[in-house]
């Protein structure tokens with residue numbers, strides 16, 4: 083695996099939720115802080131705290147050096163004008179890595195003037211090194227570019243490379259947005275506990291720790307999720323009663339299918355600009 087220190091200067095354009103989650107992963111994995119340049123005209127408290135912790139300056143605009151890797155982590159809605167301002171910092175050695183939902187390799191290539199682009203879709207557990215990122219290589223990506231991108235992405239967790247760019251809209255809908263579905267599940271379980279008479283804070287504690295515990299169990303045990311589910315389900319018991327509802331014709335599976343399809347559609351729309 084490529085040593086992050088060997089990658090050279092990395093410029094993060096957009097130090098928001100996702101950009102910072104990735105930056106934290108790089109720093110934890112050994113990217114020297116002196117090799118990280120943060121660009122954000124309106125940094126939030128978290129960006130300021132990270133900059134202070136590592137002695138970094140947050141620049142209001144991209145200038146000053148042509149980085150070896152430029153990570154585009156702004157909202158898809160403003161990526162067009164942001165890319166226009168990047169011409170002075172994109173040199174022949176610059177690899178562009180985008181995390182913007184929906185923004186195609188063709189748009190990235192046209193906007194940045196280089197085919198050395200990698201389109202990716204990470205997720206926020208990157209912040210603790212437990213993310214998963216889908217990635218597709220652009221037309222002019224060489225093996226060393228791919229290795230550099232892979233090393234940066236691997237600092238955030240698992241990496242899955244795809245040959246078909248279309249798949250990234252589906253990746254976005256499943257794992258990019260997915261953490262929000264799980265957090266919403268916690269909210270729904272807690273609300274259901276309150277409906278059954280539990281105090282709100284106790285219901286939230288039960289729901290939250292159940293999801294944390296179940297996720298940790300899956301991490302520790304490669305047994306398929308369906309078998310882990312069966313292990314909870316006594317014949318004719320309480321779980322079976324609940325799963326009759328959750329796995330019914332109008333249960334979680336069709337609901338999730340609709341939710342993921344909606345996210346995928348939105349990813350494609352964001353790409354239209």
Ligand SMILES: NC(=O)C1=CN([C@@H]2O[C@H](COP(=O)(O)OP(=O)(O)OC[C@H]3O[C@@H](n4cnc5c(N)ncnc54)[C@H](O)[C@@H]3O)[C@@H](O)[C@H]2O)C=CC1
Nearest residue numbers: 096097098099100121122124155156157158181182183204
């Ligand atoms: N939040 C998430 O879970 C995920 C987000 N993404 C993608 O990451 C990108 C960023 O999303 P978030 O981090 O959630 O948004 P965010 O709003 O937290 O961060 C965006 C940052 O860009 C900054 N910004 C605005 N104009 C700028 C400019 N001209 N130059 C540099 N920075 C500028 C903002 O001040 C802000 O700090 C989006 O494209 C999104 O699709 C991808 C995967 C997951």
Ligand SMILES: O=C(O)[C@@H]1CCC=N1
Nearest residue numbers: 183254257258259260
């Ligand atoms: O909601 C969004 O558009 C971004 C992309 C995936 C997660 N957050």
